[in-house]
Amino acid sequence: DADVTQTPRNRITKTGKRIMLECSQTKGHDRMYWYRQDPGLGLRLIYYSFDVKDINKGEISDGYSVSRQAQAKFSLSLESAIPNQTALYFCATSDTPLTGEQFFGPGTRLTVL
Amino acid sequence: GQNIDQPTEMTATEGAIVQINCTYQTSGFNGLFWYQQHAGEAPTFLSYNVLDGLEEKGRFSSFLSRSKGYSYLLLKELQMKDSASYLCAVRDAGNMLTFGGGTRLMVKP
Numbered sequence: 599d600a601d602v603t604q605t606p607r608n609r610i611t612k613t614g615k616r617i618m619l620e621c622s623q624t625k626g627h628d629r630m631y632w633y634r635q636d637p638g639l640g641l642r643l644i645y646y647s648f649d650v651k652d653i654n655k656g657e658i659s660d661g662y663s664v665s666r667q668a669q670a671k672f673s674l675s676l677e678s679a680i681p682n683q684t685a686l687y688f689c690a691t692s693d694t695p696l697t698g699e700q701f702f703g704p705g706t707r708l709t710v711l
Numbered sequence: 712g713q714n715i716d717q718p719t720e721m722t723a724t725e726g727a728i729v730q731i732n733c734t735y736q737t738s739g740f741n742g743l744f745w746y747q748q749h750a751g752e753a754p755t756f757l758s759y760n761v762l763d764g765l766e767e768k769g770r771f772s773s774f775l776s777r778s779k780g781y782s783y784l785l786l787k788e789l790q791m792k793d794s795a796s797y798l799c800a801v802r803d804a805g806n807m808l809t810f811g812g813g814t815r816l817m818v819k820p
Contacts, residue, residue, distance in 0.1 A: 633810075638719065638812050638813075639812055640715075640798060640810040640811055640812040640813050641754070641798070641800075641810040642810075643807070643808075643809075646807070686751075688753060688754075698741075698742060698744075698802045698806050698808065699744065699756050699759065700756075700808060701756075702753035702754050702755070703753060704752070704753050705751070705752070705753055707751075
C-alpha cells in the first residue's frame with residue numbers, strides 16, 4: 599500500500615464550484631504539505647502544516663484553504679474554483695528536520711472549465 | 712527568498728553520461744535535494760547534499776559547491792528509463808523546500 603495517498607486522482611469541475619482534495623499518510627510524519635505543479639514552473643507551495651494545530655500559508659495560498667483533521671490527514675479546498683487553478687496537485691510529508699526529505703503522493707490532476 | 716535555475720530540457724544518448732546543472736541564490740541554505748519525476752507521476756528522492764563535494768549512489772552522483780551556489784546531478788550509463796524530469800530543490804533555514812522548474816531529460820537510443 600502507498601504511504602501517501604490522494605483522492606481523487608483526477609477531477610474535472612466547473613468555474614465557481616467548491617472542490618476538496620484529500621491526502622492521507624501512513625508514514626507517521628508530523629509535517630504535511632500541498633503543492634501545485636504547472637508546466638515549466640516546478641512545484642510551488644500552497645500550504646503546509648507541522649502538526650495538527652499548525653497551519654501556514656505558502657507561496658501561493660490565495661484562493662485555497664486547508665484543514666488538518668488529524669496527523670494523518672490534510673485536505674486542500676478550492677472555495678470557488680477558477681480556470682487558472684487547473685494544475686497537478688501534490689501532497690507531501692516529511693519527518694524530522696534533520697534531512698527534510700519529502701515524500702510525495704501520486705498527485706491529483708484538476709481541470710477547471 | 713530562493714532563486715533556483717536549471718536548464719529546461721536536455722537530450723542525451725543511451726549509455727552516455729549527462730550532467731544536469733542547478734544554480735541557486737538563497738537567503739539561508741540548509742541543503743540541496745535532487746528529485747526524479749516521470750511524466751504524470753510523483754517526484755521521488757534521488758540525493759541530498761548539505762556539505763561541499765560529491766555524493767555517489769550507483770549510476771547517479773550529485774555535487775555541491777556552497778560558495779558558488781552550484782550543484783549538478785550526474786547520470787552515468789544512461790538508460791531509456793532515465794527519461795524524466797529532474798528537480799533541484801533548496802532547503803532553507805526553516806527547513807522548507809523551494810523547487811526549480813525542473814529539467815526534462817530525453818534519452819534517445
